[in-house]
Amino acid sequence: MPTTQKTLMFLSGFLTSLGSVVVICSILGTQAWITSTIFFTDAISNGTIVITYGLFRGMSAQDLNEGLQDLDKNFEVLGILDNSSQKSLHSVAILFLVLGLGASVLSSVFTFYNSISNPYQTFLGPVGVYTWNILSASFVFLTMVLFVGNVESNHLSEKLSQKLYPETTNQRVTHSYGYSFWLILLVILLNIVTVVIIIFYQKARYQQKQEQRKPVEYAPRDGILF
Numbered sequence: 001m002p003t004t005q006k007t008l009m010f011l012s013g014f015l016t017s018l019g020s021v022v023v024i025c026s027i028l029g030t031q032a033w034i035t036s037t038i039f040f041t042d043a044i045s046n047g048t049i050v051i052t053y054g055l056f057r058g059m060s061a062q063d064l065n066e067g068l069q070d071l072d073k074n075f076e077v078l079g080i081l082d083n084s085s086q087k088s089l090h091s092v093a094i095l096f097l098v099l100g101l102g103a104s105v106l107s108s109v110f111t112f113y114n115s116i117s118n119p120y121q122t123f124l125g126p127v128g129v130y131t132w133n134i135l136s137a138s139f140v141f142l143t144m145v146l147f148v149g150n151v152e153s154n155h156l157s158e159k160l161s162q163k164l165y166p167e168t169t170n171q172r173v174t175h176s177y178g179y180s181f182w183l184i185l186l187v188i189l190l191n192i193v194t195v196v197i198i199i200f201y202q203k204a205r206y207q208q209k210q211e212q213r214k215p216v217e218y219a220p221r222d223g224i225l226f
Contacts, residue, residue: 001118002114002115002116002117002118005201005204006114006115006118006201006205007115007116009197009198009200009201010111010112010114010115010197010198010201011111011112011115012197013107013111013114013129013194013197013198014108014111014112014115016190016191016193016194016197017104017107017108017111017133017190017194018108019190020104020107020136020187020190020191020194021101021104021105021108023183023186023187023190024097024100024101024104024140024187025101026180026183027055027097027180027183027184027187028055028056028097028098028101030054030179030180031052031053031054031056031057031058031059031180032052032054032178032179032180032181033053033054033055033147033177033178033180033181034052034053034147034151034157034175034176034177034178034181035050035051035052035175035176035178036050036051036052036151036157036161036173036174036175036176037049037050037173037174037176038050038051038157038158038161038170038172038173039170039171039172039173040161040165040168040169040170040171041168041169041171042167042168042169045064045065046064046065047062047063047064047065048062048063049061049062049063049161049164049165049168050063051157051160051161051164052178053075053077053160054077054180055077055090055093055094055097056076056077056078056094057074057075057076057077058074058075058077058160059072059073059074059075060072060073060075060160060161060164060165061073062165070165073164075160075164077090077160078090078091080160080163080164081159081160081163082163084159085154086150086154086155086156086159089146089149089150089154089156090147090150090156092146093142093143093146093147093150094143096139096140096142096143096146097139097140097143099135099139100135100136100137100138100139100140100143100187101136103132103133103135103136103139104132104133104136104187104191106128106132107129107132107133107136107191107194110124110128110129110132111129111194111198114126114129126198126201126202129194129195129198130195130198133191133192133194133195134191134195136187136191137187137188137191137192140184140187140188141184141188143184144181144184147181151175152175157173157175158170158173
């Protein structure tokens with residue numbers, strides 16, 4: 001059976017790993033990744049289109065300076081992109097986030113297993129916990145980079161606007177990233193905290209082993225021989 005110290009430390013790691021799982025699930029399920037305001041012109045008027053979307057769904061609203069504006073629209077992001085570079089990068093970003101979720105789930109399984117058992121010298125021990133947390137942080141960071149690159153350099157929002165309102169011509173666009181996007185940083189922080197907790201446990205365990213050796217190392221030779 002593991003010691004009380006080990007149980008408490010790995011249960012703390014389990015809670016932070018479980019927290020990253022919950023946060024990633026909320027990131028996948030919410031639409032507040034980005035809000036893009038697109039200034040446009042058409043044949044008879046001009047105005048703005050505000051598009052708010054996440055990885056899967058979004059909504060748009062049109063505001064005309066004059067004339068009859070369209071009703072608000074709900075849309076599926078991948079459903080309206082067709083076969084394009086924007087769709088490909090967006091799909092890869094989703095894949096990386098799902099892989100990050102899987103790595104966080106495995107981290108929570110490993111930390112919980114270590115709190116009730118002692119697989120210290122195998123991959124199921126701290127090495128496995130480190131591996132899954134590093135992979136999780138890497139995957140979600142890549143998701144962040146790909147999403148920003150797709151929006152800023154590959155003009156994802158403009159592409160969505162063209163598909164939703166094909167009669168308009170885009171002139172200028174501004175972006176505001178929402179809480180769902182910034183929650184990725186919280187996932188990375190939770191991964192780091194999990195790793196730090198296990199490092200502290202390993203250092204404490206090493207110090208305990210060193211202290212247990214000291215009485216033997218410094219005992220009189222006659223006493224050791226006796």
